[in-house]
Amino acid sequence: MPSFANHTSLRYLYLDNNNFSSIPSGFLQGLTNLQVLYLSENHNIAPWTIPTELTQATSLLRFYASDTNIFGSLPDFFGSFPNLTDLGLAYNNLSGTLPQSFGGSRIRKLRLERQKNGLSGTIDVLSSMTQLSQVWLFENEFIGPIPDLSNCTSLFDLQLSDNQFTGLIPDSLMSIATLRNVSLDNNELQGPHPQFPSSVTNHTLGTNSFCKSTPGPCDDQVTTLLEIAAAFGYPSKLAKSWTGNNACVGWTSIICDSQGNIITINFAKQQFVGTISPAFAKLTSLRNLFLGDNKLTGSIPDALTNITRLQVLDVSNNNLSGLLPKFGDSVNLTTTGNPLIGMNSTSSSGNKAGMGSSGASVLPxxxxxxxxxxxxxxxxxxxxxxxxxxxxxxxxxxxxxxxxxxxxxxxxxxxxxxxxxxxxxxxxxxxxxxxxxxxxxxxxxxxxxxxxxxxxxxxxxxxxxxxxxxxxxxxxxxxxxxxxxxxxxxxxxxxxxxxxxxxxxxxxxxxxxxxxxxxxxxxxxxxxxxxxxxxxxxxxxxxxxxxxxxxxx
Known part of the structure; x- marks a missing residue:
């Protein structure tokens, strides 16, 4: 590929569908008036990364470089282009997460599908990309729940299939009036089966972990467990197992009695992050709750003291803090390995509360x-x-x-x-x-x-x-x-x-x-x-x- 460095009058550069084998260093240097750059379908180009000199093209409107052997992470400068509306980098070898600089950008069409190793992390930044109209992120390694996209009032095409999304599909997604095409199949989405309005003419939802195959509410215990999972960020290992509408049948870490009431939850040593949900208190038959050896933060919810049948609560070896709720004498509470627990995290005075077996600690x-x-x-x-x-x-x-x-x-x-x-x-x-x-x-x-x-x-x-x-x-x-x-x-x-x-x-x-x-x-x-x-x-x-x-x- 020839170099176009310092062609300051160049505005439109179409180089797609060729057979270039390499890209020279600095080939975009000094293109200060460049508005459109098409490089797609040059699959024989030697692996390259998006050069920082592209930032000199401050008037850039559209940049397409799909199937051109780009590798590495997405640079964190695309949000700095005040007029960029189209970004297409599909069929490459990009990795890492979506840059936070996307938030607040004017990007309308975002195409990052089918990366060889897969982009990863959450897609939360999309909720602040209010100009989006088309989003293609299928066949990657994205995780976590689908964010609230209600501010994306022009969104008509959302393709998120073949990732590792978990959690509930937000109700706000069904209320976007402009939405026409949705693809969510081959993920680990949970909760009720969504019911899109008739205005959504094309949607695919196959191979997920919905509680039922038809729209409608989930069982009460299933709903409660999903609330609990939400505080952990909807871990993928739970989404893979928690299928169906009966938490007592095949759900990992869950034990029920003969009446179908959950009596034991064992989340120990799962490397879960997040907080302890007060929704545990909705499981009124719960006797044993094991949360030890994770990476949980925050405090133990006071609501857990309302579980009248609770006998064992193990929260050892996390990073919990705050005052301990006052559990009854019948509760065997284990809090060791939480240096900040038993202290009021909102006060610098360090007043002690019940320490359980965790001993003294020092507040920040x-x-x-x-x-x-x-x-x-x-x-x-x-x-x-x-x-x-x-x-x-x-x-x-x-x-x-x-x-x-x-x-x-x-x-x-x-x-x-x-x-x-x-x-x-x-x-x-x-x-x-x-x-x-x-x-x-x-x-x-x-x-x-x-x-x-x-x-x-x-x-x-x-x-x-x-x-x-x-x-x-x-x-x-x-x-x-x-x-x-x-x-x-x-x-x-x-x-x-x-x-x-x-x-x-x-x-x-x-x-x-x-x-x-x-x-x-x-x-x-x-x-x-x-x-x-x-x-x-x-x-x-x-x-x-x-x-x-x-x-x-």
Whole structure:
């Protein structure tokens, strides 16, 4: 294929149905006025990826490159074309998920069917592609439920067959007035058989997991189990087994009594994600519920305490949180392996509730509080004897070693020069990163340079916080204050850095009541100007009182 680079006047390029064997590098470079590009049916082209220089064609309206040996993932720039209406990349070897940049785009015709290895993930992004009129995604590996497409008011052709869709067909799909063609066969769709209006002239629904072969409601227990599965994202392994309208016949993980009532549900060790549905409470005969060894989050619903016959509830080894509901003495509750369970996840105070057998735990909010406390502790190091606090320093030895190493150049801790080292420590505490961190971008591995670059807005700071911290709004304001202070402390020009007294004045309002346990000592510190400050510490004073006394020197 010839190169068309830098043909800035080129608007229409039709190269489909040829026998090209390769695509030259940069062949779309500089095509700033390109509006239509057709490359389809060149199946002898050597494997290639969609080049980033295509983004220079900001006026692009239609791009078709089906059956051209494209591989890799869909680039995340198609949503940036303000006028793109047609995107056809079928019969290729694309993989991965639909890019989120599709959302809000003006794409009307989307054809990505029959990828060799199959596109995967959910198709939730379609719900925000409101201009869609035709969607062909058949013969891929998409999963999850079909999203609400009611905002796609021009949709007339929806082809989703031969994937792995699960869950219920949304009622909103049947209410799209423009819809004419629907293909949903060969999936794992569940729930009631849909009944499309007569305006849908062509629809195929064969080979799914509907509860019945004709329209109408499912059995009550079946409906409840599907509600429960919805909280797990409708796992495929359940959809494959849960067929028919009787949950007591062949449904995996379900055990019933002789009257056809569900008495045991065993979802242990299934790698399920999501939350525990309160719909379990609708199964009034349930005795045993095993949910251990999954990846469930959220809290245990209070509604489960209403299951009067419940005897065993095992939620061990998940990632549950929140206060434990008050179950009766007859319930054997197992919650081990959930570090955050038994604590109020909406409060940073860490008030305990019933812990079951899970033992004590620490909330992310408490972790944030510890970070603030450690910051204040480092301030104390500046003006209280190091030996006095050795027993307290041990848990933070690595940070303390960093502080000493950064102070080696001067051989002392001063109220001005070594404030830079303190700023670095603040950055480490907030981000959980090292001063020189090889996980940072290759061109910017130094924590200080990288950190100062994210101080432009609060959103960037929030994203940079150590992932073990999940602070509430009040704690976030403290962290924003500390982050701004860290940037001030590490200003490149030493004369622009604050004095350590200023640092203490900023941080002291953040500290709670705390008293040092050491003997009364006089502390001397060389200042930036070579004059020593003398401070007398009293072990009967709280830390805020100690700080106020020192601030008045």
């Amino acid at each position: 909010g408490m972790i944030a509080g510890i970070v603030i406390a450690v910051i204040i502790f480092v301030v104390v190091v500046f003006f209280i004897s190091i030996k006095c606090y050795m027993s307290l320093v041990e848990p933070f030895a690595s940070l303390y070693d960093d502080f000493l190493s950064l102070s080696t150049a001067t051989g002392r801790v001063t109220t001005k020069a070594d404030v830079y080292a303190f700023g670095v420590i603040l950055m480490q505490l907030i981000t959980g990163r090292k001063a020189v961190d090889d996980t940072l971008p290759d061109d910017n591995p130094h924590l200080v340079t990288w950190f100062c670059g994210i101080l432009k807005n609060k959103e960037s700071i929030a994203k940079a916080i150590d992932q073990t911290i999940n602070p509430d709004e009040e704690t976030m304001e403290s962290i924003y204050t500390v982050a701004e202070l860290a940037g001030h402390c590490t200003t490149p020009k030493p004369y622009q850095r604050p004095d350590i007294r200023y640092v203490v004045n900023i941080l002291s309002p953040l500290v709670g009541q705390w008293k040092p346990t050491c003997h009364k000592l006089d502390h001397k510190f060389p200042t930036f100007h070579g004059v020593e400050d003398i401070y007398d510490s009293d072990q009967d004073m709280s830390l805020p009182q100690d700080l106020r006394s020192w601030q008045t020197m």
